[in-house]
Each structure stands twice: as C-alpha cells, then as structure tokens.
Amino acid sequence: MTGKTENIEEILAKAEKQAISPDEALALLEEINSPQDLNDLFRVASEVRDKNADPRFKFDGFIGTITPCQINPPCRFCGRSAGKKDAFSNPLSIEEIQTGARLIADSGVKMVEIGGGTMPGGAGEKVIAAVKAVKSVAPDIEIWVNVGPSLSKEDLLILKELGVKEVCSSLEVYNPEVFARIKPSDSIDARIKLAEEINRTGLGLTSVMMVGVGSTHEEYVKHLFWLRSFENLSHLPITGFRPVPETPLEKKKMALSIEVAKVGAVARLVHREIDISFGGIMNDPQLLPLWVMAGANRAIHMGPHIHRSGGWSRATLPPEIITKTVGKIEYRNFLPFTTRMVENTGLRPDPDLPESHEIAEAKL
Ligand code: SF4
Secondary structure (H helix, E strand, O other), X not given: OOHHHHHHHHHHHHHOOOOOOHHHHHHHHHHOOOHHHXXXXXXXXXXXXXXXXXXXXXXXXXXXXXXXXXXXXXXXXXXXXXXXXOHHHOOOOHHHHHHHHHHHHHHOOOEEEEEOOOOOOOOHHHHHHHHHHHHHHOOOOEEEEEOOOOOOHHHHHHHHHOOOOEEEOOOEOOOHHHHHHHOOXXXXXXXXXXXXXXXXXXXXXXXXXXXXXXXXXHHHHHHHHHHOOOOOXXXXXXXXXXXXXXXXXXXXXXXXXXXXXXXXXXXXXXXXXXXXXXXXXXXXXXXXXXHHHOOOOEEOOOOEEEEEOOOOOOOOOOOOOEEEEEOOEEEEEOHHHHHHHHHOOOOOEEOOOOOHHHHHHHOO
C-alpha cells in the first residue's frame, strides 16, 4: 500500500466523524483517481448525508423565468450569448405563475424555486409579486428565489415576512478573474454582498458552485470553505459546465460527470448538514444514482417544471414524464421517473413515488 492511499484512508476515516480541513479536502480532490478510492469517497459521502442531513431525497418544483435578464453582454456560458430569442426575454405573467403554482402544488412537492434573470436596477417588485402569486393559489408550498444580484436588503426583509424560505446568491467560481472572464457584465462583489445580506436577514442561503469552467482544485476548496462562513447556508447546488452551441464558450471542454460528483462528495464532507444538489451537465435523470452516491439529497430540475413553451430543451425524455401545454407555458413533471430512480438507489424520495408510475407501467 502506498503512502498516498494511506493518506486518503486516514482522511476518509476522520471524515466519517467530523468535517475535514481545507488541506484534507484538497488532498482528496488531487489524489482520488481510482475506482477503489472513488468508491470509498462515495461511501463516506453517503454515510455523512444519511447521518447528518435530511435523509429523504427532496425534489423541488421550478417556475421560471419570473424576471428578464438585463445584463449585457450576457454571461459567456449562458444560452443568451447565442444571440437567439430565449426564455429570459419573455418572462411569465402573474396569471401564468399562478397556473404553474397550482400544477406544481398538485404534484406533491413541498418546495418550489421561482427563478429568473438578473435585473441590476432591482427585481424586488417583480419577485414580491411572483411570491404573492404563488402564495395566493398554493399557500402551503415553500418558496425559494433565484434572480441573481437584483434584490435589496429591504426586498429581502419583505420576502422573509412573506415566508420565503431561501434566496440564492452564487459566485459560480471563486476566482474573481475567472468570474470576470465568464460573466463580463456581472459583479462578484454584488453577489458577495447579496449573500451576506441574505445570511444576515436570517433567510436560508442557496449558493451555486460551477465545476469545469476554469477553477482549480485549490479554488474549489477555497470556495467551499468561504461558504462555511455563512451560518444560514442551507443549500449548495454543484453544477457541471455544459458548453452551449453558438456561445463564446461553445468549444470549451464539457465538465466530466465523475469530476462534478467528486467535488460534490468532498463538499458533503465539509458541509455535512445542508442540502446538496447537482446541476448543469448533471441534469440528466439517468445520472441520479451518481448524485445519490456522491452525497446529494435534493434536486431542482428533476421534479415538476413550469417554463415558457419551447424554452427548455431536453435531449431525451423518459416516456413516463408528464408533459402538458397550458396556453404559452409548458408543464413537465419528471417525478414518475426520477422518484422511481431514487427509490431504486435505496433512498426514500420526497414526495413519494407517485401512483402514475403504476399507471404508466400498466399501459405497456
Ligand atoms: S445572469 Fe443568468 S440569465 Fe443572465 S446572462 Fe448570466 S447566466 Fe444568463
């Protein structure tokens, strides 16, 4: 046995009981490169999730977009950079948000994200109206908001009073130079300030970290430990970079699912009690077993989804997915497939496997 492997064994043995240090997190990212070590990392990440975090695997609903994106030039990885008409130029109306909220509440999920683009001049009014619209038809569903650095301290206080559970502020990448390269019109300082305001207000903080878009292992570690300074951090989505055709980053290499999972599993050894989800290239229902193995306990875009018709593409959809068009919005519910997948990994999905799964099979 080499010294290198012993080091990994020692770190993972410690991680079973307590959070690991930055040096230990870096050693795991650098040195775990074999199927055996990956298996050990995933085993410990799963155990830490099962012992410390919410043991059910939660599916959120999604309604978006609720705000346009007004930053120009757009982020270089975003579909808006392809110059085509996109969902962010045609946000949902209040009536469409209400229709979506009814459908999502009927699906059984307990939490919904209302998401949209960044409005540097302030999106408070639109977001507050959207929250009230959801509450007016689905008062019991919990809400989280993701609209970039578009909310003031006053907006956050109102959102808290309205019962919003979490608000998102993401750096995506920790290195300010990489941030400026991929998000030329955005402000890392505004995002840091918003994260601090969310935390101070006592709202749950969601903050996304992107893998495969220019960050080093050291930067993933700094990012994970910077997030430890927020006592109200409640949700950490880890996304894998997907090059979008016709954007400036279309030729950049796609993130690898195993690397995203490895970063996520190390994140679980640092952030033991919060919800961890994956995104970007990981938003493929067939990758859910990898999410579960890497310590995740929540998914954003794998449940019921409301979006502008034609504004949200998926390469292949499993046949049991429910799709409906209502006026100019589309409803897609992945739960019949994704809850079945999670149940087959041995975790209990929340909501439970819907009856419609049985119906779908009976028709075959
Ligand atoms: S802020 Fe979001 S929607 Fe706007 S350009 Fe950047 S990634 Fe796209």
